[in-house]
Amino acid sequence: MKVKIDQDLCTGDAICVDLCPDVFEMDGDQAKVIVDEVPEEFEDACRDAAESCPEGCIEIIE
Ligand code: SF4
Numbered sequence: 001m002k003v004k005i006d007q008d009l010c011t012g013d014a015i016c017v018d019l020c021p022d023v024f025e026m027d028g029d030q031a032k033v034i035v036d037e038v039p040e041e042f043e044d045a046c047r048d049a050a051e052s053c054p055e056g057c058i059e060i061i062e
Helices: 015-019 040-052
Strands: 002-005 024-027 030-033 058-061
Touching: 002 030, 015 024, 015 040, 040 058
Parallel strands: none
Antiparallel strands: 002 058, 024 030
16 A cells, blocks of 8 residues: 655645654655555554545545
């Protein structure tokens, strides 16, 4: 599973970083993805972050 963020929409509220800090990290005033492949143990947290993102800008690629 891979994940990416639409940087045009990210408002930098850090919800994804709070929910899944092993995959997302703040980079200035926006979040970024810090892994190429999401490790299996973080997939659920990553999906949770995608569902919780208020902007809907986290895309999961299975
Ligand atoms: S939850 Fe969405 S809007 Fe908020 S920092 Fe993460 S990607 Fe950006």
